[in-house]
Every structure is written in C-alpha cells, then in structure tokens.
Amino acid sequence: MIFGCFVVVVFVFFFVSSEQEENAMIAKQSARILFIF
Numbered sequence: 001m002i003f004g005c006f007v008v009v010v011f012v013f014f015f016v017s018s019e020q021e022e023n024a025m026i027a028k029q030s031a032r033i034l035f036i037f
Contacts, residue, residue, distance in 0.1 A: 010034055 013027045 006034070 010027070010030050013030060
C-alpha cells in the first residue's frame with residue numbers, strides 16, 4: 001500500500017517534470033531510486 005502511494009507520487013512527479021526540465025532530472029533520479037528498491 002505504501003509502495004503503491006510512492007509509485008503514484010513518482011508518476012505525478014513525472015507529469016510535472018514534463019513542463020520543467022529541472023524537475024525532470026529529479027524525477028529521473030527518483031525513478032532510479034525506485035528501481036533500486
């Protein structure tokens with residue numbers, strides 16, 4: 001359940017990053033952290 005919420009947050013982050021390139025890098029880092037998990 002907690003992991004599911006985390007995935008949703010990352011997904012929203014990716015959506016917001018589409019507009020801002022700086023956030024895009026943060027979103028990619030978050031995605032990599034998710035992959036490590």
